[in-house]
Amino acid sequence: xxxxxxxxxxxxxxxxxxxxxxxxxxxxxxxxxxxxxxxxxxxxxxxxxxxxxxxxxxxxxxxxxxxxxxxxxxxxxxxxxxxxxxxxxxxxxxxxxxxxxxxxxxxxxxxxxxxxxxxxxxxxxxxxxxxxxxxxxxxxxxxxxxxxxxxxxxxxxxxxxxxxxxxxxxxxxxxxxxxxxxxxxxxxxxxxxxxxxxxxxxxxxxxxxxxxxxxxxxxxxxxxxxxxxxxxxxxxxxxxxxxxxxxxxxxxxxxxxxxxxxxxxxxxxxxxxxxxxxxxxxxxxxxxxxxxxxxxxxxxxxxxxxxxxxxxxxxxxxxxxxxxxxxxxxxxxxxxxxxxxxxxxxxxxxxxxxxxxxxxxxxxxxxxxxxxxxxxxxxxxxxxxxxxxxxxxxxxxxxxxxxxxxxxxxxxxxxxxxxxxxxxxxxxx
Numbered sequence: 001x002x003x004x005x006x007x008x009x010x011x012x013x014x015x016x017x018x019x020x021x022x023x024x025x026x027x028x029x030x031x032x033x034x035x036x037x038x039x040x041x042x043x044x045x046x047x048x049x050x051x052x053x054x055x056x057x058x059x060x061x062x063x064x065x066x067x068x069x070x071x072x073x074x075x076x077x078x079x080x081x082x083x084x085x086x087x088x089x090x091x092x093x094x095x096x097x098x099x100x101x102x103x104x105x106x107x108x109x110x111x112x113x114x115x116x117x118x119x120x121x122x123x124x125x126x127x128x129x130x131x132x133x134x135x136x137x138x139x140x141x142x143x144x145x146x147x148x149x150x151x152x153x154x155x156x157x158x159x160x161x162x163x164x165x166x167x168x169x170x171x172x173x174x175x176x177x178x179x180x181x182x183x184x185x186x187x188x189x190x191x192x193x194x195x196x197x198x199x200x201x202x203x204x205x206x207x208x209x210x211x212x213x214x215x216x217x218x219x220x221x222x223x224x225x226x227x228x229x230x231x232x233x234x235x236x237x238x239x240x241x242x243x244x245x246x247x248x249x250x251x252x253x254x255x256x257x258x259x260x261x262x263x264x265x266x267x268x269x270x271x272x273x274x275x276x277x278x279x280x281x282x283x284x285x286x287x288x289x290x291x292x293x294x295x296x297x298x299x300x301x302x303x304x305x306x307x308x309x310x311x312x313x314x315x316x317x318x319x320x321x322x323x324x325x326x327x328x329x330x331x332x333x334x335x336x337x338x339x340x341x342x343x344x345x346x347x348x349x350x351x352x353x354x355x356x357x358x359x360x361x362x363x364x365x366x367x368x369x370x371x372x373x374x375x376x377x378x379x380x381x382x383x384x385x386x387x388x389x390x391x392x393x394x395x396x397x398x399x400x401x402x403x404x405x406x407x408x409x410x411x412x413x414x415x416x417x418x419x420x421x422x423x424x425x426x427x428x429x
Contacts, residue, residue: 028050028051028107028109029048029049029050029051029056029101029102029103029107029108029109030048030049030050030051030109031048031049031109032046032047032048032099032100032101032109032110032111033046033047033048033111033151034046034099034111034112034114034151034152035151035152036152037081041084041154041207042083042084042085042207043081043082043083043084044081044082044083044084044087044152045079045080045081046058046079046080046081046082046099046101046111047078047079047080048078048101048109049078050078050103050107050109052103053074053075054074054103054104054105055071055072055073055074055103055104056071056072056078056101056102056103057070057071057101057102057103058070058071058072058080058082058099058100058101059099059100059102060087060097060098060099061097061098061099061100062095062096062097062098066100069082069086069087070082078101084116084152084207084208084209085208085209085210086209087116087208088116088208088209089116089117089118089206089208089209089210089211090115090116090117090118090208091117091118091119091120091211092117092146093115093117093119093143093144093145093146094146095115095116095117095146096113096114096115096146096147097113097114097115097116098110098111098112098113098114099111112150112151113147113150114147114150114151114152114153115145115146115147115150115152116208117143117145117146117208118158118204118205118206118208118209118210118211119141119143119158119204119211120204120211120212120213121138121139121160121187121202121204121211121213122138122139122140122141123138123139123319124136124137124138124139124202124213124216124319125137125138125139126216126316126319126320126321127316128314128316128321129190132193132314132323133190133191133192133193134190134191134193134200134218134321135188135189135190136162136188136189136190136191136200136202136216137187137188138160138187138188138202138204138213139187140187141156141158152207154206154207156206157185157206158185158187158204158205158206159183159184159185159204159205159206160183160184160185160186160187160189160202160203160204160205161180161183161202161203161204161205161210162180162181162182162189162191162200162201162202162203163178163179163180163181163200163201163202163203164178164179164181164191164192164194164198164199164200165177165178165179165198165199165200165201165215165249165251165258166179166194166196166197166198166249166258167196167197167249167258167259167260168258174257174258174259175257175258176251176255176256176257176258177258191218193323195220196220196247196260197217197218197219197220197246197247197248197249197260198218198249199215199216199217199218199249199251200215200216200218201213201214201215201216202215202216214319216319216320216321217248217249217320217321218320218321218322218323219246219247219248219265219320219321219322219323220246220247220248220322220323220325221244221245221246221265221312221322221323221324221325222245222246222247222262222325223243223244223245223325223327224242224243224244224245224270224310224311224312224325224326224327224328225242225243225327225328226240226241226242226308226309226310226327226328226329226330227240227241227242227330228240228241228308228330228332229332230331230332230333231332231333231334231335231417232302232332232334232335233302233334233335233336233337234302234303234304234334234335234336234337234361234362234415234416235301235302235303235337235361235362236301236302236337237299237300237301237302238299238300238301238302238332239297239298239299240272240297240298240299240300240308240310240330241295241296241297241298242270242295242296242310242327243264243290243293243294243295243296244264244265244268244270244290244294244296244312245262245263245264245265245294246262246263246264246265246322247260247261247262247263248260248261249261263294264290264293264294264295265290265294265312265322266290266291266292266293266294267289267290267291267292268289268290268312268315268322269287269288269289269290269312269313269315270287270288270289270290270296270310270311270312271284271286271287271310271311271312271313272284272285272286272287272288272298272300272308272309272310273285273308273309273310273311274306274307274308274309275306275307276304276305276306276307277307278307282309285298285300285308286298286300296310298310302332302334303334303415304334304362304414304415304416305331305332305333305334305415305416306331306332306334307329307330307331307332308329308330308331308332309326309327309328309329309330310326310327311324311325311326311327312324312325333416333417334415334416334417335416335417335418335419336360336361336362336366336410336412336413336416336417336418336419337360337361337416337419338358338359338360338408338410338419338421338422339359339360339361339390340357340358340359341356341357341358341359341407341408341421341422341424342356342357342424343355343356343357343406343424343425343426344356344357344393346424346425346426346427347426347427347428347429348426348427348428348429349428349429350399350401350428350429351399353395353396353397353398354395354396354398354426354428355393355394355395356370356385356393356394356395356396356406356408357391357392357393357394358385358387358391358392358393358394358408358410358421359390359391360387360390360391360410361390362390362413362415362416363387363389363390363391364387364389364390364413365386365387365388366386366387366390366410366411366413367384367385367386367387367411368384368385368386368387368392368408368409368410368411369381369382369383369384369385369408369409370382370383370384370385370394370396370406370407370408371406371407371408371409372404372405372406372407373404373405373406373423379407382396382406383396398426398428399428400428401428401429402427402428403425403426403427403428404425404426404428405423405424405425406423406424406425406426407420407421407422407423407424408420408421409421
């Protein structure tokens with residue numbers, strides 16, 4: 001019967017000294033050989049010779065201590081099979097380990113040095129594709145083999161296994177749901193957008209088992225509010241405000257419990273966009289940033305009637321990713337801005353024609369109307385004046401002594417609504 005025992009776990013990260021009895025004279029263990037048992041490269045075959053049949057103990061060691069992983073009886077052949085993934089792996093390409101076979105007398109034989117290297121993927125780069133998938137790319141294995149040409153060396157070949165973990169809803173269950181994404185033999189792939197936050201784990205597999213890469217948190221934009229005035233003066237300032245909230249997947253416990261947590265998103269950029277009509281394309285006005293409470297403020301110049309929206313772009317920061325989102329829209333109209341409305345001389349003598357001045361923005365050829373407040377308190381028309389580049393000067397006869405209030409009415413344009421100027425006075429002596 002062969003000495004075959006599979007699936008034993010060996011851990012060499014914290015060596016444990018294995019006491020060995022004193023060497024008994026006249027006993028010897030010959031060469032210890034190691035090789036893959038078959039073409040699947042999942043099991044290591046260990047063989048040895050000994051001068052006298054004996055019970056044996058097998059130990060994986062690095063010289064400073066070791067871990068026993070198998071025993072045989074004197075009646076068994078000198079052969080042992082062990083799964084390679086049960087001895088775990090090392091991310092140190094310079095690691096040197098070997099297998100010792102000892103008998104009850106303390107006699108030992110050892111294999112040649114070998115490594116159990118799985119580079120584990122190194123660093124990972126993240127990017128979003130045009131169709132809003134998350135692309136991951138692991139650093140290629142550029143390591144130098146510390147034990148070249150050992151009997152267990154194979155050409156570098158890895159399988160990358162991405163997994164997507166989400167909260168399985170419903171509320172209050174805290175169930176985690178894992179989905180294994182397509183495996184790949186190249187160090188890059190994509191994860192779909194599940195419409196919720198998730199954690200992406202990346203396992204790297206070779207003949208020595210699996211090296212797990214720390215999971216990548218992928219957050220999700222929950223909402224972006226947008227508030228602003230219904231109208232502001234053309235060319236003046238419009239202040240838009242809102243709050244950005246996002247969600248992430250929180251894991252705790254063993255086995256893990258998953259929960260979506262929603263909270264304000266701090267110190268992150270948001271983009272302000274505008275369009276001139278429901279069929280016009282959106283264009284970018286500028287970028288602002290949320291504060292320490294997730295609130296943002298954008299102050300922009302009113303260029304005419306506009307519809308505004310706020311978006312958060314997909315972002316990558318170090319080894320985290322965030323899906324963006326689009327907030328609601330807000331229409332802000334423009335009213336014609338009166339830059340100046342006055343009399344050139346607010347006090348004149350009777351018989352002198354007063355001159356009423358008007359300057360508006362947008363600067364066009366509006367046909368403005370000058371009005372005065374009559375004795376009964378109603379506004380009454382005086383005359384029209386067609387503006388030139390938004391400016392006009394109207395001289396008119398006025399033979400009424402005393403002080404009278406005047407104002408301009410300015411018609412609407414394609415860019416701004418109609419408006420009245422503030423009242424201004426004329427005194428006739």
